[in-house]
Amino acid sequence: MEVIGSASHEKAGLICRGWWWFKALVVGVATKTMKLGRDDPRRVIHALKVGLALSFVSLFYYFRPLYNGFGDATMWAVLTVVVVFEYTVGATLGKGLNRGLATLLAGALGVGAHHLATLSGEKGEPMVLSIFVFILAAAATFSRFFPGIKARYDYGVVIFILTFSLVSVSGYHADKILHLARQRLSTILMGGCVCMIISIFICPVWAGQDLHNLIALNMEKLADFLEGFGGEYFESDHGDEKSASDGSKSDKSFLQGYKSVLNSKATEESLANFARWEPCHGFFRFFHPWDQYLKVGSLIRQCSYRIEALSDCINSDIQAPLEFKKEIQGACIKMSSESGKALRELASGVRTMTQKGSIDIHIANSKNATNDLNSILKSTLPKNADLLQIMPAATASALLVEIIKCIEEIAESVNELGRSTKFKIVDPTLTALEKQQPQTLLHRGIVNPVDTDCPHIFIEVDGPSDLSPPGNVNSKVPGGGASSTSN
Amino acid sequence: MEVIGSASHEKAGLICRGWWWFKALVVGVATKTMKLGRDDPRRVIHALKVGLALSFVSLFYYFRPLYNGFGDATMWAVLTVVVVFEYTVGATLGKGLNRGLATLLAGALGVGAHHLATLSGEKGEPMVLSIFVFILAAAATFSRFFPGIKARYDYGVVIFILTFSLVSVSGYHADKILHLARQRLSTILMGGCVCMIISIFICPVWAGQDLHNLIALNMEKLADFLEGFGGEYFESDHGDEKSASDGSKSDKSFLQGYKSVLNSKATEESLANFARWEPCHGFFRFFHPWDQYLKVGSLIRQCSYRIEALSDCINSDIQAPLEFKKEIQGACIKMSSESGKALRELASGVRTMTQKGSIDIHIANSKNATNDLNSILKSTLPKNADLLQIMPAATASALLVEIIKCIEEIAESVNELGRSTKFKIVDPTLTALEKQQPQTLLHRGIVNPVDTDCPHIFIEVDGPSDLSPPGNVNSKVPGGGASSTSN
Numbered sequence: 001m002e003v004i005g006s007a008s009h010e011k012a013g014l015i016c017r018g019w020w021w022f023k024a025l026v027v028g029v030a031t032k033t034m035k036l037g038r039d040d041p042r043r044v045i046h047a048l049k050v051g052l053a054l055s056f057v058s059l060f061y062y063f064r065p066l067y068n069g070f071g072d073a074t075m076w077a078v079l080t081v082v083v084v085f086e087y088t089v090g091a092t093l094g095k096g097l098n099r100g101l102a103t104l105l106a107g108a109l110g111v112g113a114h115h116l117a118t119l120s121g122e123k124g125e126p127m128v129l130s131i132f133v134f135i136l137a138a139a140a141t142f143s144r145f146f147p148g149i150k151a152r153y154d155y156g157v158v159i160f161i162l163t164f165s166l167v168s169v170s171g172y173h174a175d176k177i178l179h180l181a182r183q184r185l186s187t188i189l190m191g192g193c194v195c196m197i198i199s200i201f202i203c204p205v206w207a208g209q210d211l212h213n214l215i216a217l218n219m220e221k222l223a224d225f226l227e228g229f230g231g232e233y234f235e236s237d238h239g240d241e242k243s244a245s246d247g248s249k250s251d252k253s254f255l256q257g258y259k260s261v262l263n264s265k266a267t268e269e270s271l272a273n274f275a276r277w278e279p280c281h282g283f284f285r286f287f288h289p290w291d292q293y294l295k296v297g298s299l300i301r302q303c304s305y306r307i308e309a310l311s312d313c314i315n316s317d318i319q320a321p322l323e324f325k326k327e328i329q330g331a332c333i334k335m336s337s338e339s340g341k342a343l344r345e346l347a348s349g350v351r352t353m354t355q356k357g358s359i360d361i362h363i364a365n366s367k368n369a370t371n372d373l374n375s376i377l378k379s380t381l382p383k384n385a386d387l388l389q390i391m392p393a394a395t396a397s398a399l400l401v402e403i404i405k406c407i408e409e410i411a412e413s414v415n416e417l418g419r420s421t422k423f424k425i426v427d428p429t430l431t432a433l434e435k436q437q438p439q440t441l442l443h444r445g446i447v448n449p450v451d452t453d454c455p456h457i458f459i460e461v462d463g464p465s466d467l468s469p470p471g472n473v474n475s476k477v478p479g480g481g482a483s484s485t486s487n
Numbered sequence: 488m489e490v491i492g493s494a495s496h497e498k499a500g501l502i503c504r505g506w507w508w509f510k511a512l513v514v515g516v517a518t519k520t521m522k523l524g525r526d527d528p529r530r531v532i533h534a535l536k537v538g539l540a541l542s543f544v545s546l547f548y549y550f551r552p553l554y555n556g557f558g559d560a561t562m563w564a565v566l567t568v569v570v571v572f573e574y575t576v577g578a579t580l581g582k583g584l585n586r587g588l589a590t591l592l593a594g595a596l597g598v599g600a601h602h603l604a605t606l607s608g609e610k611g612e613p614m615v616l617s618i619f620v621f622i623l624a625a626a627a628t629f630s631r632f633f634p635g636i637k638a639r640y641d642y643g644v645v646i647f648i649l650t651f652s653l654v655s656v657s658g659y660h661a662d663k664i665l666h667l668a669r670q671r672l673s674t675i676l677m678g679g680c681v682c683m684i685i686s687i688f689i690c691p692v693w694a695g696q697d698l699h700n701l702i703a704l705n706m707e708k709l710a711d712f713l714e715g716f717g718g719e720y721f722e723s724d725h726g727d728e729k730s731a732s733d734g735s736k737s738d739k740s741f742l743q744g745y746k747s748v749l750n751s752k753a754t755e756e757s758l759a760n761f762a763r764w765e766p767c768h769g770f771f772r773f774f775h776p777w778d779q780y781l782k783v784g785s786l787i788r789q790c791s792y793r794i795e796a797l798s799d800c801i802n803s804d805i806q807a808p809l810e811f812k813k814e815i816q817g818a819c820i821k822m823s824s825e826s827g828k829a830l831r832e833l834a835s836g837v838r839t840m841t842q843k844g845s846i847d848i849h850i851a852n853s854k855n856a857t858n859d860l861n862s863i864l865k866s867t868l869p870k871n872a873d874l875l876q877i878m879p880a881a882t883a884s885a886l887l888v889e890i891i892k893c894i895e896e897i898a899e900s901v902n903e904l905g906r907s908t909k910f911k912i913v914d915p916t917l918t919a920l921e922k923q924q925p926q927t928l929l930h931r932g933i934v935n936p937v938d939t940d941c942p943h944i945f946i947e948v949d950g951p952s953d954l955s956p957p958g959n960v961n962s963k964v965p966g967g968g969a970s971s972t973s974n
Contacts, residue, residue: 051625055617058656062613082649126549130542138538162569169545266753309796377875388864398882
């Protein structure tokens, strides 16, 4: 009795555990699914679109006149939808066009090869066809190693090999090879059209738009770091509003966000490759300069490498003496936050497709801060401190200087993008002034401070028509202060 | 006459130009092809292997008994070869197994769905089947967004959707659905087997081996930079042999090589994903710790980001005063070259699957050099020079310190890899001694200098059994020199 009791008890325990595992699995999958869907609801829509396209194409089977016309070739419509329908419009169009053109070309070549092979008699035919297949397949496979072909025509080459082999070889038995080829081509065309129409007209996901947003997002991530870095490194209670709002991010995720930028190359390149297939949509033309986006993306990555090195300084064991840190803190925080602001403005400019003059002002400010730092470093040699202790802070400053150089290059590259895609030019001083001293807009034309953090730098505004380019901002130093040098 | 003459002249010019363009195109393509083939001859072999597999499978069409058995389903063997045959064994196996299993599962589900649908009458059948296809296709498509599924089972999911749709829908007309499914499965199996056999037994390209080599190569690229950096930055005629041999690389390509490491993440991850499908081969077992390779790869990338920041120092506008440079040059060159040597030894250890003690010696040397540098920085405050001028050199030193930390982490991670995959342990001092003073091998057991560059650091060798771990190297300072501190 006891044995039976313990056995049934064990069994119940096993079932209970099994049920628990199953429940945990279901809950885990459900949570992940919800998260994936919430992160980007377009994923759910894409899944539904694929379901719709397939259900629609499978109706061809039930629609008698259509099925009688195409017979088993209807299958190629289903096959086309499954393999061609991709997440972005560009990828779908690229695959669809690759498939269509490769099928046409390979079909024609296959018919030709089959015709040539028949000339060599019934015995020689399989041999000749095998040689043809070998040569074409080997050559086409090798061509997939060319980077240019790999990036844009890889799928087309696969379909080329497939179709050529099928048409040339199966033709050996099918006398009505042309009829078969026409049937297949029509169904592939139908499947492809269904994909393209659903992809473009139902909640389209444009690769170009995604690339555009990714570039802006990456700049924002770097800006998050730079705007927060000063406060984090100097652990100051530096009282400007921006720092205070950054300080509220107690989770410090802003110090980690830039890490995804380090490895963004593959994503950017594939999005650019897809975007090239996309037709005009919204702001984007057919020959939109996607290469310029890649250039900007590459410069952003360059900047992120320096930021990665800079992040070491936060966690360094050796910290500079407080006295020295205090000396350079103002200039360094300004360099960091102004370069962050410049990046944020650049990102917002890309997002709204405008060219903002305020970017140049922020860059000029950060360069002025660099000059301030240089003056401090030239004049002040800290007492009671050795070079070893000063080194980490000096390294941070040096890296900030390099980062500012990178941001200048990014700004230049974004400007080039703006020129070639005709970004709207925004009044160069308006934005900066709006942000900082809204009341001054009431009486423009007088001398207004550009920057509230650094009140001794002034800009002369003589009305919109006389505005000097931001690069040539006239800096005036009231009271003959030596620490501010115009750029 | 003149008009006719000029027209024919123009025509000849046009033909001549056309011919010239055609020749340039052919030469260009031929050159690129040669280069691709020369860079990695396995590409040519892969192309020939695909050609062979396809020719072989297409013979099924001509072989009467086989063709009569399978009919048009023979086509699926060709299709399988074209889409499954990939460059590496792992990718081919992964795709083949994905295809096979997905076809089985989806085939069974498709037959079930078709059976269920028939229960709802002739009118309801298409409706029910469409709903099934919609739900399955949408769910499976959404599952492709899960990173785990995307990495390893993406192709399987595509084939699952395809097969389910084809079987459930085409079953509407084919009464002999089971017969058809068996035919297709057999031909897919045949195609898949042909791919796998040719892929594994004719000049196999193992993704695991490639990942293994890539990790070693990336370390070597960083080592190239670090070994060359000291000489390049200080432009010294520092007379050790290594620097001289580096100096001979006048093309300075060693300063650029590391750049490919910055973006190696995608390649490493895809190789690791493929490698997981590969069976035992050579040193690699089925459950080889590929994740550990990814960890090492990630640490190498971390190091490359610091090197990217370091490379700025070479091109910096501000150069430290010669006097100060000379002060720190010895220690910095040592830090850089010893860390480079450590990386090179690590790479060679990975390549030959051995754990070398000499790595720890090089790391200890580079840390000793760091201590030397620290002593210099503590004691020497340069005269007639401000902090601004010193900053770039100080930054370079600080970055070198971070790089040495990175290399320590890499060494630890490689050691962990070595432990889990049972790398052969090499006598920790033998390698270093062999390289530096072969004659001392004749009378081991006496005090021998470890390092020819820095002759005042000694290691006591009391025979192999008494060797203290390299981390605890006993440093002796002959002549009471103050600049060498034991680590």
